[in-house]
Amino acid sequence: MSVYKDIGRKLILGAGLALMSYSGPLTALNMKGLCFSERIENQAHLKQVIAEERGKLRIDSDVRGELNDTLTEAYCWKESMSDGNGGKSIYKISLGKIPRMRDAVRHELYHIKRGDCDREAPITGFNAPILGFVPTDLYYLFIAEPRAILYQSLGLEL
Numbered sequence: 313m314s315v316y317k318d319i320g321r322k323l324i325l326g327a328g329l330a331l332m333s334y335s336g337p338l339t340a341l342n343m344k345g346l347c348f349s350e351r352i353e354n355q356a357h358l359k360q361v362i363a364e365e366r367g368k369l370r371i372d373s374d375v376r377g378e379l380n381d382t383l384t385e386a387y388c389w390k391e392s393m394s395d396g397n398g399g400k401s402i403y404k405i406s407l408g409k410i411p412r413m414r415d416a417v418r419h420e421l422y423h424i425k426r427g428d429c430d431r432e433a434p435i436t437g438f439n440a441p442i443l444g445f446v447p448t449d450l451y452y453l454f455i456a457e458p459r460a461i462l463y464q465s466l467g468l469e470l
């Protein structure tokens with residue numbers, strides 16, 4: 313057996329263990345927040361919650377939110393507005409029907425805070441390496457997503 317095969321097997325085992333240890337508690341934390349945090353009632357309420365939570369995270373950039381009844385997820389993205397807004401970036405958060413809670417806003421804001429929304433490729437894409445060697449999907453799975461869930465539910469800024 314080649315040594316590379318052995319290393320490969322260890323890496324797969326390590327990734328599997330990391331996934332298992334992450335996924336149970338993280339899923340529970342995620343569910344807790346999405347079920348029990350304050351519900352966002354309307355567009356004006358969303359704006360107010362974004363302003364409050366953005367202040368706690370000390371995010372300088374403009375962040376705008378929208379409620380989207382056709383989605384059952386929340387996500388964020390960056391919009392570059394070279395003309396308006398003095399050339400500064402604007403971030404947007406879209407909240408679908410199901411995660412329409414304060415914790416979902418906290419989650420997306422933490423992605424913005426940590427630059428997860430600044431990546432060129434969508435964070436779920438497999439084909440865009442970051443840091444030279446880590447596929448974005450692994451980054452998302454092992455770093456970006458656990459980090460955002462820990463902030464959303466426990467307020468930990470990792």
Ligand SMILES: [Zn+2]
Nearest residue numbers: 419423457460
């Ligand atoms: Zn996320």
